[in-house]
Amino acid sequence: MMIFSPRSLWRVLQILAPAVLLLAAREGRAQVTVRGTVVVGQTGEPVPNANVAVAGTRVGTQTNDQGEFTLRVPGPNDTLVVTRLGYAPSRLPLRGQTLVTVRLERTAVVLSEIVTVGYGTQKRSDITGSVTSINQERLENKPNVNVAQALEGALPGVNVTTSGAGAEQTIDIQIRGRNSISASTAPLVVVDGIPYNGSLSELNPNDIQSIEILKDASSTAIYGARGSNGVILVTSKRGTEGKPTVSYSGYVGSANYTNVPRLMNAQEFADFKCVRINAGANCSTALTATEQKNLAAGVNTNWLDVAMRTGKTQQHDVSVRGGSTDTKYFLGGSYLGVDGIGLGDRIDRLTVRANLDQKLWSWLNIGTNTQVSDMDRGGRAATFESAFFANPLLTPYDANGNIAVVPWPEDPVTTNPLDALNAVDDDVNKRLFSSNYLRLTVPRVKGLTFTMNGGLDVATREQATYWGLNTNTGRSVNGQSSVANTDRTDWTWENILRYQRGFGKHNLDFTGLLSRQGSDLEVNGVNGTGYPNDVLNFRSTVPLLATPVASVTQYNLVSQMGRLNYGFDERYLATFTVRRDGYSGFGANNKYGVFPSAALAWNAANEKFFPWKHAVNTLKVRLTYGQNGNQAIRPYQTLAQLDDRSYLNGDTPAAGYIPVSLGNPNLKWETTTSGNLGVDLGLWNDRVHATLDAYRANTRDLLLRRTISSVHGITSITQNIGKTANKGIELQLSTINVDRNGTRGGFRWQSDFNISANRNRIVDLYGDATDDLANGWFIGQPIDVNYSYKFAGIWQVADSALAASFGAKPGWVRIQDTNGDGKIDPTDRTLIGSLQPDYIAGLQNSFRYRGFTLSAYVYTVQGVTRSNILLGTNQVFSDVRRNTVFRQYWTRANPIDTYPENSNVSNPLSVPFYEDASFVRLRDLSLSYDLPRTFASRLGASSARVYVNGRNLKTWTKWTGLDPELSNQRAIPLERTVTGGINVTF
Template sequence: MKKLLRFFSLMLLMTIAFTSTLYAQERKLTGTILDENKTPLPGVNVIVTGTSKGTTTDFEGSFSILVSESAKTLSFSYIGFFEQVVEIGNKTKFSIILKEDAKQLSEVVVVGYGQMEKKDVTGAMSSVKAEDFNQGVMSSPDQLIQGKIAGVQMTPSSGEPGAGVNIRVRGGTSLTASNEPLYVIDGFPIDNTASDPGTSGVYSNSARKNPLATINPADIESFDILKDASATAIYGARGANGVIIITTKKGKEGTAKVNYDAYFGVSTISKKLGILTADEYRSATAAEGTTPLDLGANTDWQEVMTQQAVTQNHNLGVSGGTKTTQYRFSVNYLNQEGIMINSGMERIGARMNITQKLSDKVTLGANMMGSFTKNNNLPYGVGGALDGGVINNMIRMSPLLPQDYSSANQLEKNPYIMATNVRDFTNTQRVLGNAFLEAELIPGLKGKLNVGGDLTSAKRNAYLPGTIEWVGKGNGNADVRNNFLHNMLFEGTLNYTKTFGDTKLNALAGYTYQAFGSEYNAINATGFQVDNIAEYNLNAASGLVIPDSNKESNKLISWIGRANVSFKDKYVFTGTLRVDGSSRFGANNKWGLFPSVSGAWRISEEDFLSTSTVFSDLKLRAGWGITGSQEIGNYRSLPTLDGGKSFSAVGIGSGVTYNNYANPDLKWEETSQINIGLDYELFEGKVFGTIDVYQKHTKDLLLELQAAQPAPVDIFLQNVGELKNQGIELSINTVNVAKDNFTWQTGIVAAHNKNEVLNIGDYDQILTGAVGGRGQVGQFAQVIQKGLPYGTFYGKRYEGLDESGNAIESDDLHVLGQALPKWTLGINNSMTFGKFDFNFFFNGAFGHQVFNNTALEFSSTNDIYSDQSTYNVMKNAVDEGIRATKYNSKFIEDASFLRLSNLTLGYTFDMNEVKFVKNLRLYVSGQNLFVITNYSGYDPEVNAPSGGTQVPPIGIDYNNYPAARTFIGGLSVEF
């Protein structure tokens, strides 16, 4: 026993001696690891190369490790960053900057009701991260990605600040219902209905405002756009027009950081129309021997009505967190003047995103925003008692009249007096948010509850004062309108992820309930003797008072399921099923079924390509699915009543009558889509992109048909039409140069889409796009007809002028062009040189036309060749000798264009010696610097509202708010 104790004692002494000798040969290394913004990175793996010995960084990005004298290098690795290997040498302290790996960061993308590794995505989708957003003055989030995504066309409705944007994903799928995509913000599908309640018609309206303009673009982290049915079927009856998923910025684990971004800009009108100057006007009328009203002025009305518009924008954000709590708070202020006088928008908003881990298996989170937006509405549209708005009268007004000219003649409205005297403001408050609770129920199975609300209140106060001469003393007109929209969401989902050998399963099942509602009320009153704040004192009206109100609601209940199976990371299959029950559908069609299937083959993982030096990734995708559009309006399947004085049988009091025919078979518009795509990456990421071809077939289009008489109403809504879209989308990204002091990357997206109407029921054709201007009553610019694309221009061909200066036209009607472009294009270039960064972006559209209704109205020179005339016309009309005009092919113009949308130059300062500033960047930027186009109007990207029948027209330019050219200077600083 004693011998045994002596043996163990000897062994213990030898072990201690050996260990002491070993530690004597080791040394301690310490350091800090930061990202490129000098933010500490917690959780970075620090490994002694070639061994299993390592550690991780703490919350401050610091590490400490003991290494042997023989250790040569340390390896630093972190998800989303390039691995870095550093030689140890004689150093004991390290300061490491890890660079972000954009490719790795894009590996995880947001899909419907969850996230997915990009390699497992089988549908057609595109992602745009914050670093790739458009630069410059952005009043709404959608402007961040304009021109960036193949197959997504964005056309501003006007150049007015906060104006709406028409977005089409792979062409339009409807004729009468909405063609706008579904927006999902942080998992909350929103109702993007315009909240502005409009005016009564005695005012010349501005275009509808963009609901997304209530959201601060600086809060957006990324966009994920789902394009084909296999990707959008998870949204069922709302997925036919594509889905745009918006993810806002969240806090990250680490020390708190404060970001402040600001810019100031000046905007001017980018182009003026070629109307007669005072000298040209006098010369033209003198040659004709007429004497217009000449008050000795030389007024450039376009100069009078436009201004150098100033914009300022400020964003302040605070973010950070621990392992259990991550947060981000932000506030924003935007004040954007319009280039037309007395127009613009102002917005102030705040956002709070918080994630809290209650335990290792339970997470609670909330995303909340609130904003207040004030729009100064310029009455620039055409219609109502104003008989033309500011734009119309700016072009029409004779340059021989002074700026203060006033007349009681309804057809001689001074646009300056109109713009500066009409009061028209919309105040919009919006609160949007959702909260979620996520828990791991068993290994691999997570349950999530998500509740949210979207509340918008908009009030529009407008007043047309009696001090304006053509209105007349005591005839002031007030219009007050309120609109309240609410959207409530409850959903529960289960997500199961499990790996079985070479097979990986990701399954989703869930239930959603969403309720929408709106309440609207308005009063129009006339006969105000005192104009001061009359719109806030409606009791003072001595004339007619007309009230109006409305309340609507609808609900959507859904069951969803999806399974994604990956085998050996080579073969991926996805199946999706959604069942939607909508209160909008008829009694016989309350429920709709929306399935999709898709698959992908990662060819680059096969043995014959695994060692390729050319293809670093190659994936073939194919999918099919059915989606719908439930944007048919509320109560269209039910018999509804309307009341008013016009329905009184005896002319006294009010009456009630039917205004809608019951249709229990009414259902959603249904779109089936086939997509085949190829994702590729060459030369280890030097070249990468996608190719997609698709065909969409939409049936059960909604059209209003004549009801068999006798019937309560003349028309009723029915599912009868069909149309088709087919096309190809291309994207290619190249890393042209990747050196330490110089980098250059290029991204190109291009898309071709062909639209065709296949069936419009009992109609031979539907005319739409009412032609504006005097003498054009009953004329329509577009036709909906089998075999033609939506937006086809239709009319007589222009064949010259006769001896009297009147148009010679063809006898027959012809197809004159199409409003939908055949090709769209975006080209982006990003460069860095030392601490300088440089970016320029072009976008374009080709192979389409625009109806220049403005040129049509102001090409009739008879207006100036009459005594005491106060009208102006287009200069080319005088040069060509035009006397009178009609709608014909002369005014269908080529709208193809290539635009330098943005150019930005920035410089990032070295802040290593500044204690409290981690990052500082200054930049200058220009927007809409030039446009290459043959179009004679203000801008070829236009979709001004125009009257029509049941099908809304597109591609018509009629007295549209001009586009701006903007220069800004800004800074970004992180503390």
């Protein structure tokens, strides 16, 4: 039985056909193409692999590595639903828009999915080596004068030390400890793919998109001869598709010192001097006329206070980014001005950045990442070494209020700590750093690209200083000048062939490199003395005696590299790398070195049989092994060298030379062979993420200077000898402790913790198992050690007879008889404590509620023992011309056991005083507020944030010196800063 007859069907179609055709036509007319970018809510960081779908349909796509997508939607008023693991879903009504930006808020600990690994990028899940990234918030939402400050204590295995304070802090970076004894341990820095030979202080932190640290042999092997100390990859911000986005960030702040040891005041100094030179009851005879006069007048100069002020800091950044499908741009300008807490200590930095990516055709892209910077370090700071030693009975200014040139007439050699403020000083550094590329997608060969990179780094530094008659330095020679112009040009040319292709469950990624690099450094200058007056100084006046200074240094590198990444079903991963480097600075017999590596990884959580998928979303085990080099010597060190000893033959100048070094054509790279075992763990959709790494490294062919017979007039020669071993363990843990899943109103508490421990030791020095006492190098011990006589207290009156047997008296330093032979001689010197930390750790907690974010960052270094030079007993000179820290001395009435009597002879062997230099520091404490978007929109802004930040607010330590981190304890103190700032995006 037929339900419909042919005639009835025809009638139904006649009725429905117009409606169907109308709907089809309407659908065709309504479909539109939407292009957009998915970014992280506050930082603007692209979100790759996000799912973009049209609500209520099956229409959808995914974002690419730059967070970009293109989607043809059914209608102009549809709603997009954007989702990504670790982020809160976002719904965006189009309302006719065809160019959109979608912002996702993080709900879990999500590290950047796309990671720079050198000569390309990779998904983090595909990485086989040990690579760690800095949180972008530490770059943008903290007042970092130096990029390196953002790394301090933030990453496991990366030891960042503020070794010098001031307007431009001196910051040392060491990755995974020390492998070399005498060669540099600084990591290689690569900016936008080009090796960077400058200071990180010349980079603007707000221009930086990401920083990755390559730590193990597999990840650093692509840099071959320079990778053994680790690699820092810096990637600057790039343009995004969409309408222009203008951002402003700025802050102002003030600074004061965190700690200054108490020095003796005027009366204490006078009493100290009286006792030290045995003046007896008539102490006035111990003082000079100037000291007596000033003591009677109540002069009491705190030279450290005189040399310091309240520091000021300000930075202003403006940037604009945007672009179209074919053109993307980022333009930025920045000004930084810092007046340090030391008088005369200052820097001014201007930077301008232009990053451009242009698609010329579907198969050809070009681009540039260029920064121009101008850093002015002009002006001399007060000399804090002198301020620590300066006599409190002297005055800094004369009767006319000018800086006293000779503050102590009886001792004209003594220099006023403010003397340098009178010097005329210019110091300007201009720099052009440009990384440029041409990328060709090879037609007809899917997945094959060719990239040509060209890097240019041109820097000039003009330094000129004049010490006039109003300075102690210049008055004795009628003015003294020093002028030096430094020009450096580094260039890089790279050809990179990359093939990426997936075959079912197989993925191949091959990178081939041919690279050349060169460097040319020229220094030209002149030193002069004897000027007719101070009016024109070094700028145009000709000195009586001028001595020219000139040098030229050049070197070249040539490299080839191949890297193969293989992945199967996102479960099994392998990386194989080999690099060959040639360096002009090495000996004729060893110009080239080859550095291979291999890495394996297993994504266990992706296995079908994995039993804990409901809780564990990431479980990856990594194993790497390989070799790196340390390009550890300057050019020309392999050649025999002569030094100028020109002389006068009567009235005629004659050339003369003497040998200063012997050549060694066999010199080559130090080579480090290392292995790494790592585990990456993600729990509950990455709400908890942990990374654990353990490593071991062995370095051979150390570049050391070996003592030889002086028959040639030369006492040493550089050779490849010696071995070291290095091992360590690292843990990084990030957690979302509380998350109420709200958007703006919810409470969120996130923690980031890292801890690392490293141990190094010397395995061999000269092949004969002999220690080098002169340099303090010991087989089986760390590279850096404390080796000295050991302080064992103070000889007391009751021990007079025993003290006499050691040639000492009550009140003198008691030295430990280490070998128990009843006498004190050099064989009693021993190792004391360790300069190598037991561990380094950092902890950051962030609390967010209703737009407020409170962040506290604490880091610690534990297990370090150092000599405190401020406690030295023999630094005031025999006639007491220097001040020292205030302390209690041994006397018969006060028989303490911690410090000897006030005498020139109470510490005859100058035994140093060691202290625990461990510390815990509250590095950053910040409070920020994100203005409601409705309020920000009234200002014409899409987002706005205000914040206040305190840095170095508190340090807990047993160290009694200036600071346990600073290398010089008589220098500008570490600053405590309070800063207020604002970030606005329009």
